[in-house]
Amino acid sequence: MLLRKLIAGIHPRLAVVVHDMLMVWLAWTAVSMLRWSLAPNPSPVSLFDTEVWLVLAAQGLIFWWTGLYRGLWRFASVPDIWNIFRACVLGAFAAAITLFLYNRLVTVPRTVLVIYPLVLAILLGGPRLLYRYWKDSRLDFVTRTPSQRVLVLGAGKAGEALVRDLKRENRYAPVGFLDDNPQLRGARLHGIPVLGTLDQLPQIARETAAEMLVIAMPAANKVQMRRAVELCESSELPFRTVPRLEDVVAGRSSFNELKKVAIEDLLGREQVQLDWTAIRTRLAGKRVLVSGGGGSIGAELCRQIARLGAESLTVLELSEYNLYSIEQELRRDFPDLLFNAWLGDCGDAATCERVFATAKPQIVFHAAAYKHVPLLQGQIREAFRNNVLGTKVMAEAADRSGVESFVLISTDKAVNPTSVMGACKRVAEIFCQNFAQHSQTRFITVRFGNVLDSAGSVVPRFREQIQAGGPVTVTHPEITRYFMTIPEACQLILQASVLGNGGEIFALDMGEPIKIRDLAEQMIRLAGRQEGHEIAIVYTGLRPGEKLFEELFHAQERYSDTAHAKIFLAQPRSMAWSLLLAQLRHGEQAMRDFDEEALRRVVEQLLPEFASGAGSGGATVVAFDSKAV
Known part of the structure; x- marks a missing residue:
């Protein structure tokens, strides 16, 4: 002893x-x-x-x-x-x-x-x-649990690194690789053989008595990833995946972490190639203001701006909790960043004047907006006050403060709007486009569609419904939407801010539209449930102001390519400046008087397409094929 x-x-x-x-x-x-x-x-x-x-x-x-x-x-x-x-x-x-x-x-x-x-x-x-x-x-016979037999899809660098780590753990026993590269057939990595191609998965899974499948293809595009998931689903075995490369680089995941396949993995697209040198040159050492910086898009913009070396970052946010959350995160992750948190409304002129006078921003990203279409359909006063007048107050404060660039973050719902939300965002676009001709500030509008997993979006709603046992509610069997991830959207916003000279509308390439019905079915399968037997899909009908198809350009907006393959430029539609200001003054007075009918008339006079398509309440559905625009 x-x-x-x-x-x-x-x-x-x-x-x-x-x-x-x-x-x-x-x-x-x-x-x-x-x-x-x-x-x-x-x-x-x-x-x-x-x-x-x-x-x-x-x-x-x-x-x-x-x-x-x-x-x-x-x-x-x-x-x-x-x-x-x-x-x-x-x-x-x-x-x-x-x-x-x-x-x-x-x-x-x-x-x-x-x-x-x-x-x-x-x-x-x-x-x-x-x-x-x-x-x-060594084997610890007292505490060791039986190893789970794992079949790995992908014998590249990610698969090799994954197996090396799995062999260190007692929980997993790699039994083989599957890879479509014919040169790897019969090869061995860390003593584990490459048994065949991905198409042979069901057969090889039975022969090896595999108990779990792991997709080790972090660089796979959406087509390859969907194929791999379909093959895994056909085997009826549980499956996991390793994180995508961009998530590893951004520090959101560790390289060999095993996680459930998320819908983002299937809707994700090829890695966006950006001109980071130009973006960093524009933002590094600059004073930046982000309104709505606690929201899904605003918060991710703050993270990327902080990484790019901004001198200072100011966030104006109406939600106390969101502002607290992003402040704590940025102070923890970027301790050297000069960060200013302002709790306030972007439509409050006094607040904006104080924020601009104190922070002296050189670049402004205006992400603050109300965005929920059905909720705003009966709240035109609040939609106009926040999305239109709030943008006007911010833009005028930016002009008086000598801001270099003002980036308005808009939506595809502003094109041929049938909803109050889309119409108000379109009015905000019109104001910024025309104000650019009367200001030294570069006013740039960036327009894109739905963002995966943003607050209140369809993906988290479906996820909650599936966890509750269903049903999953879809408005229409044929309804489609464009989707992109939050990081991708923010990266393209930053890239567009570099391309613009003032007055432009940039639309982000959203890829191919996705049927919401297919999205719901895929999410049910990814949750390990069966559509129809365990989780039902219920069609509830289109809501007021909702379209079957979204579009990124108006028919009168001639668009052209830019220096970036994922960003398109729409030619702005001009409007008489005096008429625009007069209508906005009428709208401001109607907002103060809480006269919603007068507000609707103002919006309809500014947007004839809204008057013809949704003037009676927005229930009419107007559908366009975006490929024909």
């Missing part, structure tokens, strides 16, 4: 130092004895003479200088072995210099100095690798 306590009291680092010094002594004396034994008149080798102590001292200093004791035996790897070899070679040089100064190397054969570092590297590296192998492969 006393000996056990004594051993336990020894610091692990000290034990490693003692081991390494013992190996130095063993290597030096063994090589010396071997060399002298081959001489015609061998001389006796002293085990602890001055020469040995000098070698120990020289080699020990080299070990310390090369950081040999900062590594852990438990995780010894190729870089550690290389560091050991480097330390042994440098130690041999140090020992040679020390012994030369001591006795001109009279008693040291030159072959000893050559063979010694090789022997020492083996004596130091061998125990480390053996210890790691023992720790990785």
Whole structure:
């Protein structure tokens, strides 16, 4: 018992130092004895003479200088072995210099100095690798749970790294890879064979008695990912995936983390290529203001702006909780960022004047808006006050403050609007387009569609309905929407802000529209449930102001390509400035009087298409094929 306590009291680092010094002594004396034994008149080798102590001292200093004791035996790897070899070679040089100064190397054969570092590297590296192998492969029969047999889809770098980590854990036992690359057929990675192609998944899964599937294809596009998921679903086995590359780079996930396949993985698109140099040049060292910075889009804009090196970031947010959340996150993740949190309404002129006077922003991203179509359909006063007059107040404050760029974040619902929300956003677009001709500030509008997993959007609603056991409610079997991820939308907003000179409307390429019915069915399957048997889909009918199809351009907005393949430029439709200001004054007065009928007339006079399509309450559905625009 006393000996056990004594051993336990020894610091692990000290034990490693003692081991390494013992190996130095063993290597030096063994090589010396071997060399002298081959001489015609061998001389006796002293085990602890001055020469040995000098070698120990020289080699020990080299070990310390090369950081040999900062590594852990438990995780010894190729870089550690290389560091050991480097330390042994440098130690041999140090020992040679020390012994030369001591006795001109009279008693040291030159072959000893050559063979010694090789022997020492083996004596130091061998125990480390053996210890790691023992720790990785030992079985704890008391606590170990049975390994789950895993079949990995994808034998690339991600699959190789995943299997390397899975083999360290007792919970998983990789049984094979599937990959469509014919050159990999029959190959082995970490002893695990590549058994076939992805199309053979159901058959190979049965033959290997696989219990779980893992999709290790983080660079797969949406078509490849959908195919892999369909094959996994056909096998009726549980499946997981590794995070996408952009999530790993952004720090949202660790590389080999196993997670459930999310709908974002299937609707995600090819990685957007951005001109980060131009974006960083525009934003780095600048004072930036984000209104609505606590919302889904606004918060992600704040994160990306902070990463790009803005001098200061000011957030104007009406929601106290959202403002608190983004403030805590940014202060934690970007401690050097000058951050200012303002609780207030962008439609409050006094608040805006104080914020602009204090923060002195050079670039403004106006993301504050009400966006829920059905809710706003009966709330035209609030929609007009926030989405139109709030934009006007912010834009005028930006103009008076000499802001360089003002970016209005708009929506595809502003095109041929049939809803109050879309109509008010379109009026805000018209104001910024025309105000650009009377201001030194560059007013730029960025228009895009639905954002996956944004607050109040269809994806989190479907997720809640599925978790509650259904039914999942869809308004119409044929309704379609454009989708993109929050990070992608914000990146393209930043890119568009660099492209604009003022007065433009930029529309983001949203890819192909997705049927909401297909979205609901896929989410039900991803949740491990069966559509129709366990979770029902109920069609509730189109809501007031809702379209079957969304579009990104009005028929009169001639659009053209830009320097970026994912961003299009729409030619603005001009309006008499005096008429626009007069209508907005009428609207402001109607808002103060709470005269909603007068407000509706103002919006209809500004937007004839809204008057013809939704003047009676927005119940009429107007559908256009976006490909024909």
